[in-house]
Every structure is written in structure tokens, then in C-alpha cells.
Amino acid sequence: MRKPCCEKEGTNKGAWSKQEDQKLIDYIKTHGEGCWRSLPKAAGLHRCGKSCRLRWINYLRPDIKRGNFEQDEEDLIIKLHALLGNRWSLIAGRLPGRTDNEVKNYWNSHIRKKLIKMGIDPNNHRLNQIIPRPNPQNDSVSPAATSSGSMSNINACTKTPLKSSDDQIDHRASEAASVLEDETSGPSSRDLNLDLTIAFPEPSLQVEEGMPKLIKGSNTTAREIETNLQHLPTLVLFR
DNA sequence: AAGTGGCACAACCGCCTCGTC
DNA sequence: TGACGAGGCGGTTGTGCCACT
Numbered sequence: 001m002r003k004p005c006c007e008k009e010g011t012n013k014g015a016w017s018k019q020e021d022q023k024l025i026d027y028i029k030t031h032g033e034g035c036w037r038s039l040p041k042a043a044g045l046h047r048c049g050k051s052c053r054l055r056w057i058n059y060l061r062p063d064i065k066r067g068n069f070e071q072d073e074e075d076l077i078i079k080l081h082a083l084l085g086n087r088w089s090l091i092a093g094r095l096p097g098r099t100d101n102e103v104k105n106y107w108n109s110h111i112r113k114k115l116i117k118m119g120i121d122p123n124n125h126r127l128n129q130i131i132p133r134p135n136p137q138n139d140s141v142s143p144a145a146t147s148s149g150s151m152s153n154i155n156a157c158t159k160t161p162l163k164s165s166d167d168q169i170d171h172r173a174s175e176a177a178s179v180l181e182d183e184t185s186g187p188s189s190r191d192l193n194l195d196l197t198i199a200f201p202e203p204s205l206q207v208e209e210g211m212p213k214l215i216k217g218s219n220t221t222a223r224e225i226e227t228n229l230q231h232l233p234t235l236v237l238f239r
Numbered sequence: 240a241a242g243t244g245g246c247a248c249a250a251c252c253g254c255c256t257c258g259t260c
Numbered sequence: 261t262g263a264c265g266a267g268g269c270g271g272t273t274g275t276g277c278c279a280c281t
Contacts, residue, residue: 015249015275037266053267054250089269100269105248243281251273260264 012046016055020045024052025060058101065097069106077103078111082125 012020027043033056036049045052058064069077073095080091088100088107095103107122115122 013251035266048251050252050267051250057268058249086270101249104270109247241281244279246278247276249273249275252271253269254271255267255269257267258265260262 011040011048011051013051016059020047021055021060024056028056028060054101058099061099063097064099069098069110073098074106074111077107078115078125081107081111081122 023043023045027039027045031042036053038049039045039052040047040049043052047055076094077091080094084090086104088104092098092100092103112122115125119127121127
């Protein structure tokens with residue numbers, strides 16, 4: 001039985017009051033972030049440390065950019081999601097002033113639906129259409145297996161845990177790379193609406209400085225992805 | 240005006256990772 | 261090297277608001 005992260009009894013839950021916010025802000029202003037477990041007591045808050053951290057990171061931090069997402073930001077989220085999957089903190093890290101929670105919420109409430117409406121599977125960024133297969137042996141394959149369910153896709157929502165975050169990123173990067181390659185070349189690409197693919201502006205995918213390694217993706221580490229992403233241009237999707 | 244369905248977003252929960260001992 | 265604790269992360273839920281009937 002796992003120990004609870006904090007004492008459940010005597011702690012407030014639910015929406016934060018103005019007084020609580022102010023206490024948290026004041027405390028962090030004077031003592032800085034960190035040691036979240038002891039913070040509530042020290043700050044005079046009847047809250048779980050995790051709750052304080054979340055409140056600060058997602059709402060109270062002074063550098064938070066609030067308001068609607070711009071088109072550029074939306075494009076970037078889609079692009080990063082194609083590469084990283086549901087790694088919201090990494091995605092948010094590329095969007096100054098945005099939090100992982102905000103990005104996650106925006107994805108789930110806006111972008112996901114938008115992609116679905118456009119016939120794109122938001123999990124793997126592929127067109128969600130059933131491509132008929134000539135091979136009769138594959139007749140029993142479900143539609144899901146031919147589109148959204150394919151294990152060779154990005155499958156951003158996979159529940160299968162991988163050993164380390166680097167491994168995960170390596171895995172995703174290579175999967176993303178295969179998708180990008182699939183969609184921009186090869187015989188199957190004729191079935192895709194290329195206007196909707198996740199594409200990088202010309203001159204090209206492979207030539208882009210910093211990108212080849214990412215695209216090929218075999219030995220890409222998290223840090224390399226971070227570095228490479230700095231060179232990524234804005235998506236042309238939805239333009 | 241009341242009911243209700245959808246949406247947006249804040250917050251919680253539980254698992255994972257990483258650092259320390 | 262394994263155990264443990266703290267922080268981080270992603271999935272999910274709760275709730276308030278708004279538009280529509």
C-alpha cells in the first residue's frame with residue numbers, strides 16, 4: 001500500500017481562495033520554489049504540497065501567458081505532439097508562458113476535435129481512413145488496425161511503459177520519423193491528402209539543419225530532441 | 240425562466256523518475 | 261545496490277459558465 005503524498009486530513013481541497021493564493025505567492029516570493037512538501041505548513045496553508053506546486057505552476061507563476069492560443073502556437077503543439085506524443089511538459093516547454101496543463105487542456109478540447117473533424121487521427125496524426133488491402137489474409141484485420149490502431153504509427157497514447165524517458169523519446173522520435181517518411185514518400189502516400197500532412201517547409205525535411213538526426217531518429221536522446229526542436233520551423237498545417 | 244448539453248479549465252489522483260542515503 | 265522520499269508528469273474528474281431549446 002502506497003503512502004499518501006501528504007496528510008489527507010485537515011487539508012483543503014477544491015478551488016483556491018484569494019487568501020490562499022496570496023499566501024502562496026508571498027511565501028514563494030520570499031523563499032523561492034522548492035520543498036513543496038513542507039511549504040504548505042511553512043506558508044500557513046492547509047493544502048497538500050502537490051496542490052501548492054500545481055497551483056503555482058499552472059496559475060500563479062508571474063510568467064504565465066494567459067488567453068487564447070495563437071495559430072502559431074497551435075501549429076507548434078500539433079507538430080510537437082506528432083514528434084513527442086502526449087509529453088505535455090516537453091511540449092509546453094517549447095511554448096513560452098504556457099503550462100503543460102494548459103497545453104493538455106487545449107489539445108483535448110480544441111485540437112483533438114479539430115483533427116478528428118478533418119479526418120486525422122489525433123493519436124498518430126494520420127488520415128483516419130481505411131485503406132483497402134488486396135491481400136485476403138489481412139481481411140480480418142480491423143479498421144483500427146489499418147488506421148489509428150497500427151502499432152507502427154506514433155500511437156502517442158500508448159500505455160506501454162518504456163524503460164526511460166530517453167528511450168521513450170527515441171522510440172517516439174523514430175516512430176514519428178517513420179510516419180513523416182511514410183507520408184512524404186513511398187507507395188502508400190498516394191492515399192494521403194498531402195495538404196494535411198505534417199510537413200516542413202522546403203527545401204526539405206532531410207536537409208533541414210539539425211533535423212536529419214531527428215528524422216532518422218535511431219540514437220536520438222531527449223537533449224538532442226530539445227536541441228533539434230529549437231531549429232524547427234512552424235508547421236504549415238492548417239495554413 | 241428553467242432545463243440541459245457542451246465547453247473550458249482548474250484541480251486531483253496515482254504512477255513514474257530521480258536523487259539520496 | 262536497494263529502499264525510500266520528493267518532485268514531476270499524464271490521465272481524469274469536477275465545476276462553473278454559456279448557448280441553446
